[in-house]
């Protein structure tokens with residue numbers, strides 16, 4: 001499958017199946033971002049909800 005880099009979504013999460021590992025970019029046209037906090041205050045409170053675990057990592 002040919003992955004196409006989305007220059008608008010920089011991402012370093014190489015464990016994600018949607019990441020273009022050779023460059024730090026997402027390959028999706030759009031992503032969904034959310035939070036696991038009731039009152040988010042710092043970047044760490046937010047999540048990429050489009051994350052999909054790569055099948056060949058993170059065992």
Ligand code: SF4
Nearest residue numbers: 011016019026048050
């Ligand atoms: S889906 Fe989210 S975590 Fe995965 S590469 Fe795209 S931006 Fe990164």
